[in-house]
Amino acid sequence: MLQVNQIAPELQVETWLNTAQALSLASLRGRVVVLHAFQMLCPGCVLHGLPQAQAVRAMFSERDVAVIGLHTVFEHHAVTGAEALKAFLHEYRINFPVGIDMPSSDHDVPRTMQAYGLRGTPSVLVLDKAGVVQLHQFGRVDDMRMGALIGTLLAEEAPQLDVQAVSSNRTASNSQVCDDEGCERPSE
Amino acid sequence: MLQVNQIAPELQVETWLNTAQALSLASLRGRVVVLHAFQMLCPGCVLHGLPQAQAVRAMFSERDVAVIGLHTVFEHHAVTGAEALKAFLHEYRINFPVGIDMPSSDHDVPRTMQAYGLRGTPSVLVLDKAGVVQLHQFGRVDDMRMGALIGTLLAEEAPQLDVQAVSSNRTASNSQVCDDEGCERPSE
Amino acid sequence: MLQVNQIAPELQVETWLNTAQALSLASLRGRVVVLHAFQMLCPGCVLHGLPQAQAVRAMFSERDVAVIGLHTVFEHHAVTGAEALKAFLHEYRINFPVGIDMPSSDHDVPRTMQAYGLRGTPSVLVLDKAGVVQLHQFGRVDDMRMGALIGTLLAEEAPQLDVQAVSSNRTASNSQVCDDEGCERPSE
Amino acid sequence: MLQVNQIAPELQVETWLNTAQALSLASLRGRVVVLHAFQMLCPGCVLHGLPQAQAVRAMFSERDVAVIGLHTVFEHHAVTGAEALKAFLHEYRINFPVGIDMPSSDHDVPRTMQAYGLRGTPSVLVLDKAGVVQLHQFGRVDDMRMGALIGTLLAEEAPQLDVQAVSSNRTASNSQVCDDEGCERPSE
Numbered sequence: 001m002l003q004v005n006q007i008a009p010e011l012q013v014e015t016w017l018n019t020a021q022a023l024s025l026a027s028l029r030g031r032v033v034v035l036h037a038f039q040m041l042c043p044g045c046v047l048h049g050l051p052q053a054q055a056v057r058a059m060f061s062e063r064d065v066a067v068i069g070l071h072t073v074f075e076h077h078a079v080t081g082a083e084a085l086k087a088f089l090h091e092y093r094i095n096f097p098v099g100i101d102m103p104s105s106d107h108d109v110p111r112t113m114q115a116y117g118l119r120g121t122p123s124v125l126v127l128d129k130a131g132v133v134q135l136h137q138f139g140r141v142d143d144m145r146m147g148a149l150i151g152t153l154l155a156e157e158a159p160q161l162d163v164q165a166v167s168s169n170r171t172a173s174n175s176q177v178c179d180d181e182g183c184e185r186p187s188e
Numbered sequence: 189m190l191q192v193n194q195i196a197p198e199l200q201v202e203t204w205l206n207t208a209q210a211l212s213l214a215s216l217r218g219r220v221v222v223l224h225a226f227q228m229l230c231p232g233c234v235l236h237g238l239p240q241a242q243a244v245r246a247m248f249s250e251r252d253v254a255v256i257g258l259h260t261v262f263e264h265h266a267v268t269g270a271e272a273l274k275a276f277l278h279e280y281r282i283n284f285p286v287g288i289d290m291p292s293s294d295h296d297v298p299r300t301m302q303a304y305g306l307r308g309t310p311s312v313l314v315l316d317k318a319g320v321v322q323l324h325q326f327g328r329v330d331d332m333r334m335g336a337l338i339g340t341l342l343a344e345e346a347p348q349l350d351v352q353a354v355s356s357n358r359t360a361s362n363s364q365v366c367d368d369e370g371c372e373r374p375s376e
Numbered sequence: 377m378l379q380v381n382q383i384a385p386e387l388q389v390e391t392w393l394n395t396a397q398a399l400s401l402a403s404l405r406g407r408v409v410v411l412h413a414f415q416m417l418c419p420g421c422v423l424h425g426l427p428q429a430q431a432v433r434a435m436f437s438e439r440d441v442a443v444i445g446l447h448t449v450f451e452h453h454a455v456t457g458a459e460a461l462k463a464f465l466h467e468y469r470i471n472f473p474v475g476i477d478m479p480s481s482d483h484d485v486p487r488t489m490q491a492y493g494l495r496g497t498p499s500v501l502v503l504d505k506a507g508v509v510q511l512h513q514f515g516r517v518d519d520m521r522m523g524a525l526i527g528t529l530l531a532e533e534a535p536q537l538d539v540q541a542v543s544s545n546r547t548a549s550n551s552q553v554c555d556d557e558g559c560e561r562p563s564e
Numbered sequence: 565m566l567q568v569n570q571i572a573p574e575l576q577v578e579t580w581l582n583t584a585q586a587l588s589l590a591s592l593r594g595r596v597v598v599l600h601a602f603q604m605l606c607p608g609c610v611l612h613g614l615p616q617a618q619a620v621r622a623m624f625s626e627r628d629v630a631v632i633g634l635h636t637v638f639e640h641h642a643v644t645g646a647e648a649l650k651a652f653l654h655e656y657r658i659n660f661p662v663g664i665d666m667p668s669s670d671h672d673v674p675r676t677m678q679a680y681g682l683r684g685t686p687s688v689l690v691l692d693k694a695g696v697v698q699l700h701q702f703g704r705v706d707d708m709r710m711g712a713l714i715g716t717l718l719a720e721e722a723p724q725l726d727v728q729a730v731s732s733n734r735t736a737s738n739s740q741v742c743d744d745e746g747c748e749r750p751s752e
Contacts, residue, residue, distance in 0.1 A: 147711025
């Protein structure tokens with residue numbers, strides 16, 4: 001799993017929505033980046049993760065904080081493609097850029113999800129201005145904690161970082177299961 | 189619009205999910221029927237309507253109260269077909285029977301939705317033991333009110349009904365719009 | 377404890393607020409009665425019980441349903457007397473009649489609370505039109521369930537009652553403890 | 565009204581609860597200070613303000629952030645004295661230090677409330693490490709915003725502050741009125 005204090009590797013994206021041009025993490029240096037990995041049919045994403053991402057977008061300026069969605073589908077691929085996702089984003093009024101995670105040639109789990117070691121959806125990563133991971137959490141993040149972390153990172157000039165990631169007490173299971181909090185990907 | 193105190197005409201359903209055999213309203217006489225019309229990409233349905241339908245299902249016995257979903261799609265047809273709906277029902281753990289409203293040959297609005305004059309999704313209809321409409325509401329219904337209506341209807345021997353439908357103060361608009369409460373179908 | 381299917385004995389009240397004249401359960405025959413026992417400094421009462429009582433008051437007509445508060449103080453007597461309670465009811469905009477449970481001469485627990493065997497606050501009792509207890513619950517009651525019970529009782533002509541009380545899984549403890557759900561009185 | 569970018573004058577407190585010794589703002593330099601002004605019978609304080617103060621207390625270390633309550637009573641003085649407040653704090657499990665605002669000799673509004681120009685309760689002030697006001701708001705503050713402000717202030721070495729206070733759009737009225745958001749003090 002991509003750890004706190006590591007530089008986040010580039011996203012591997014098949015298609016970008018809600019943006020005229022492809023994004024790269026490198027181009028976002030100098031801004032705090034909030035990356036929400038979700039699936040359009042994941043209840044925890046719809047009920048908690050995406051509303052929080054929208055609240056972050058509404059509260060901070062785009063100049064300071066970049067909010068990016070990553071559609072990391074590891075099940076139901078046939079019915080959650082780009083056209084379905086576009087309809088979903090339209091109905092839920094999600095306006096920030098969303099990248100569709102690049103499919104693997106040999107695996108249900110797409111490439112960024114694999115590279116980052118995401119445990120499932122929703123997963124949120126917060127990167128500092130230098131692109132270093134300061135939070136990597138599967139499941140729900142408290143609004144006040146999210147605000148505090150972003151506020152701390154915004155105040156930093158240079159990436160002298162000591163914010164601790166919130167540890168998750170979930171344990172991996174053998175088959176994908178969704179509950180109100182999230183959907184875990186299957187163990188490999 | 190199908191009015192309170194009218195007998196609900198039969199559902200026109202293309203495919204039934206979560207049930208071994210097709211349902212008819214006629215076969216449900218003697219039970220209170222709660223019919224939730226929804227679309228899988230309608231935020232108001234996902235946030236309010238369907239959770240309430242699940243709460244009704246959990247609170248009353250199947251012998252007393254039938255809970256039925258009706259997937260009444262009037263937009264995004266291409267990405268909300270039977271396979272997509274099956275994945276949605278699986279992820280949201282919706283186990284009561286759901287009928288897919290029969291498509292019209294010449295109109296985006298499917299047949300039961302037209303016949304009932306549904307204004308949009310979520311719409312909920314509550315039928316008494318005689319199949320007579322006792323509530324027909326577009327948008328959100330308060331849980332206590334829903335409970336009170338079902339409780340009243342359950343206590344009835346014969347359909348001497350005087351429960352008033354809650355009037356809605358929404359007005360129709362010219363184009364389909366979703367907000368947190370629901371999605372209105374376009375005017376015709 | 378006052379059981380379901382028993383006739384509720386009369387309230388023993390020291391002072392009535394929000395009503396010009398004293399109430400008696402006998403005078404309320406023919407109406408469903410919702411009786412909320414609370415303490416003004418009980419968090420569960422303030423957060424859940426009293427808002428639900430206000431919702432019942434707002435939803436049903438006074439002709440059909442009587443909502444009554446009972447201030448059953450078993451601790452902090454010195455600072456929760458009639459004047460304090462009046463200020464509380466004013467600030468929380470509670471307008472239904474509230475009786476102050478008659479103090480015991482030899483016990484912290486007041487008389488109605490003793491006679492009814494209330495386990496603590498909030499406790500809610502629902503009486504049918506004949507004054508028979510149909511629900512006696514310590515702690516939180518679901519809004520839909522409350523609505524369903526009232527609706528059922530309203531539909532009854534005569535008190536042929538079979539509604540089951542919701543059993544509580546709390547166990548009594550030796551000392552009064554408040555949590556988010558309620559305050560339990562001490563064991564005797 | 566005490567403005568953003570002003571140094572907060574010292575609290576004028578009659579009695580301190582939940583602390584062995586009196587606090588002074590001067591002694592808290594170097595920490596971020598979150599000051600919640602409340603009344604024990606103010607619904608907005610009980611429902612929103614105090615739970616947020618408790619969440620701040622739970623999220624940040626006492627070494628970094630001081631959370632202080634200020635009981636600023638401007639009505640119902642007779643029933644909200646120190647003994648009543650102690651019972652309230654006990655039942656609501658509020659453990660951070662709470663000062664009772666010093667009564668005025670000639671006015672219902674106590675001294676700190678007057679000196680700070682508080683509009684009513686709940687009011688929250690956030691002071692940076694140098695004791696300079698960075699937020700002064702009457703009514704509800706969003707959790708994410710509160711977190712972001714504290715996070716920003718924690719990251720600061722020296723008090724070079726540019727965080728803007730959230731402007732409130734409430735207007736003063738002639739008589740004290742409580743609603744779900746708060747209680748406004750009367751105009752003078």
